Amino acid sequence: MSIEKIDLQIAYGAVKHFGRNLYTSNPPAITELIANSWDAYCTECNIFYNDIENDGDKKTSLLIVDDGIGMTDEELSGRYAISGTEKNTDSVRRPDGITLRPYMGRKGIGKFSAFSLGDSYVLYTKSDIDTQWKKMIFNYELLLEDRPTVPIAVEYIDSLQELKKFFPDLEENTTGTIVYIPEMRRKIISSSIEGLKNLISRRFSINVINNHDFSLKINSEIVDLSQHFYDDNLEFVYYFGTELEEIKQRFPNIPENNFYKEDDEFFTNYSISGWLGTVEIPSQLLADENISISGVTVYIHGKLADEDILRDKLKNRITNSYFLGEVNADFLQNEEDPVLSSREGLNKEIPNVKLLIEKLSKISNKLNANWNNLRANRVREKLNYLDKMLSTDSGLGTAFKFYSEEQQKQVAKLAQRVFDNDEKYSDAEYRVYGQAIFALVNNKVINEITIDTDTDTFGEILEKFYSLFEKTELNAALRMKSNIEDRISIINKLKLIIDDEEVESVFEEHLAKNPWLINQYWDKPSNEIVIETQNKYKAIIQERKVSGRTDIITKVADEPYPIICELKREKVTAYSTPEISEITNQIYKYRRFISDEINRSNNPLRISNTKDIKAYFICGEKSKEKLEDLDLIELKNNNIELKTYQEIIRQAERVYSDRVRE
Missing domain, CATH: 3.40.1350.10 (Trna Endonuclease; Chain: A, domain 1)
Known part of the structure; x- marks a missing residue:
């Protein structure tokens, strides 16, 4: 006999914490529902959204459809309706011919993320022993009631025609689960579909997703889960828990000498794998027009558990603008409550989480310390700021040609520290900073000139004097030129003050x-x-x-x-x-x-x-x-x-x- 209702466990309103205010943006909330589809052994998950006219007002509706195992009456009452307790993943039905998957869910609270997307949602589900779709409506107000459970009526329907009139591309699977958000609290803008794809894709580990038969689409557009949007832009990578050939497959555009292996028993003993790296320019971390991502992501069983495990560590220009990483740490699933109930990240009171942060911080600090040298030693084609500096001031360009290879490297390193930050510089700034850079290099040469009157021949002493005079005169000329340019800038500012009254x-x-x-x-x-x-x-x-x-x-x-x-x-x-x-x-x-x-x-x-x-x-x-x-x-x-x-x-x-x- 079919069930007429389920008793949704709300624990006297305690689970409201897992609903509306848990997520402040759409992608993480949608990800929780996709993870549920993954756990249901779906092979294809489709996300549809469109604007629907409602009493003269346009509202965005969202539909998440999977072809997974669906839920039987027993599973609906005994698993879906229960929240906050550890799930026995060994009892999850697995279709014939499907490889065992790492289970992403843990305590049955992911479903409440739907309330972050809308004030209500409709659940449709059908298992292989069902002849009809089961339909249930969940309203956020139910979570606020002062009782242990609330009854949710179960309706039975023969087809999904009521959804197809809003989503004509919907294909009715023989089994699966559907979550329908009639009115979203935050709109999804059509032009941001690429950004939505980027943000959702990043919330799943490529190491896990790629090993299983699973695909994801948004409005019929495939989401590439084989790589993340920044993969082609990585420039330097420190990797651990994996082999060079495997990491090269992930980042084929990176030259082999830009990979650096980190060996640590902690990573080996706990089967932790991952990488930390930097992109070429900060704009390559833009997942969407206004959303830039950075930091070190930690995945547990393929799902994002912490967006930036090093968020509390000292940040600088590199870590804020160029730096990111990914870590697969499945061993943390065995810890008691590794993820904070607020979904803000991993619980840093857990000793193994603390140790992971410590190990990753060491790699991060090493990468930061070496970053300037790594960037300065890139191929000349990538040092556009150096060419700009030399072309803006012909005198510097000429002097650079006569410098030794070592002096040219010093100029390149100093120029990298000044200009390699994705900021716009005027010609005047290139001239002034360029002159200062050359003065520093020349002073270094002057300081290194030593004359030994006991061993140096007259010709050697004369040659050193010539070199000394050449560098000293050039520095004097550079200082004079810089001073003049500063004075002109001050004069022009006075003119501007007058013009602006x-x-x-x-x-x-x-x-x-x-x-x-x-x-x-x-x-x-x-x-x-x-x-x-x-x-x-x-x-x-x-x-x-x-x-x-x-x-x-x-x-x-x-x-x-x-x-x-x-x-x-x-x-x-x-x-x-x-x-x-x-x-x-x-x-x-x-x-x-x-x-x-x-x-x-x-x-x-x-x-x-x-x-x-x-x-x-x-x-x-x-x-x-x-x-x-x-x-x-x-x-x-x-x-x-x-x-x-x-x-x-x-x-x-x-x-x-x-x-x-x-």
């Missing part, structure tokens, strides 16, 4: 950092020039409660007293006449304050006239044009030099005119 504090900050813009002899840093920003004076002024503020107070070695600079920001459209009386009064206050400070100090210098303290008033050309002759006389009489931003720019460009024209 920045607030006054931006002008102040830029000129305070680069006082040579005001006066080309106020350079920094050198032993002869001392620069003090306004910060020191601001603190003292505030303590003395002097009203008002000045923009820049700078101390340079060329002047006996601090220099005062008062600024008015440049405006392109609206200009007001500067209040010269306010400016002169403000500068007088600070001249007086500085005079008092100096005269009270132990400094032998004394100030008898506040006008001896140099002062500048800086404004835009349009503001200067508004000044009357009497205003200019007032400034001159107070020993206040007037400068415009445009004059500052023209003065600076005259100094570097040759470089500007270039």
Whole structure:
């Protein structure tokens, strides 16, 4: 006699934890249902999704269909309805002619992942002893009830016609199980099917899936389970628990000398196999347009158990952007609760999990330590950043040609550390960093030159001197060129500040950092020039409660007293006449304050006239044009030099005119 209901075990609402909030994205939840199909010895699992109109609103519906063994009445009541207890996998029916599979499920909670996909799901199942399909509807609200079990009615139907009207490509198998999500909580975008295939495929171990008759399709498109989407992009691989020929079959595009075997008794004793490696560029880890994967995945019996077992270890640019790995650790299935109930990964309190993390961390650290050298020693065709650096600056390109092979390797290694990070660099950055790289290599050569007056012949000493002078002169030229380019960049930034009509504090900050813009002899840093920003004076002024503020107070070695600079920001459209009386009064206050400070100090210098303290008033050309002759006389009489931003720019460009024209 057919059953009319099953008693779904919910343990007074405890199993709600395994439903709605367990997964925050579709792929892991779908994977749990696929794993159930695997355990049911299905040979073909099909996933269908489409948008269905419902009361004028479009909803995405999902269908997961398998041709597995289905469930008998006894299995439905005694296995599917029971949750949270260890399953006896030895009693699972296996069809004739099908190889024994490693069982992916453990405690019967994978079915609740359907509630992460939708608020309800419909289950259809049919075994080889059934004449009809059994149909059951599960609602999430049932999991919240305060009782041990809830009854789920079982309906019997002759065909799947009710599903075919929504999914016309559905083929009715003689046996199997179907999970139908009428309305998904998170939509699946049609354009992301490739990303969905990539993400789902990665959640299954190739080592396991490839050894069994099992295929997967999404909307009739085959999901390639023989490789993962990043396989063709791996560049360096550290492998363990397997042989070179086997790992080469997985990654045929990698040269043999880019494989590195790791031997450890721990891997051997527990039959752990896997690899850690890096891709060529970070974008090759994009499973979908907006989803990048990295980290070391651990599989148990072919199903992902931890997305990144090294997530708590120190991360860096390499591990975040280039690094990934896969580990098959079936021995953990024998541990008590190896996977956290939250499905966040392996339980790191288990000693063997801790030991696995320790072993993998050592390999990861080795790969990280060697990564720069591995990348720098690649074939020249892959060092595009080096060619870009050399072509951007013809002088560097010429020098590189005359370098020894060892020096060229040093340049390549340094360039790799600077530019090999998948970031965009301007031509100016290639020039500046390139010059610094060559300077470092040249300095190394200089430091290695030794002259032994007892053994070196006159010709050998002369040759070493020639080499020394050549490197020293090149370094001086590189430093000068780099300095000029920096100055041009600072001048151009001042132009941009004017064009953008920045607030006054931006002008102040830029000129305070680069006082040579005001006066080309106020350079920094050198032993002869001392620069003090306004910060020191601001603190003292505030303590003395002097009203008002000045923009820049700078101390340079060329002047006996601090220099005062008062600024008015440049405006392109609206200009007001500067209040010269306010400016002169403000500068007088600070001249007086500085005079008092100096005269009270132990400094032998004394100030008898506040006008001896140099002062500048800086404004835009349009503001200067508004000044009357009497205003200019007032400034001159107070020993206040007037400068415009445009004059500052023209003065600076005259100094570097040759470089500007270039």
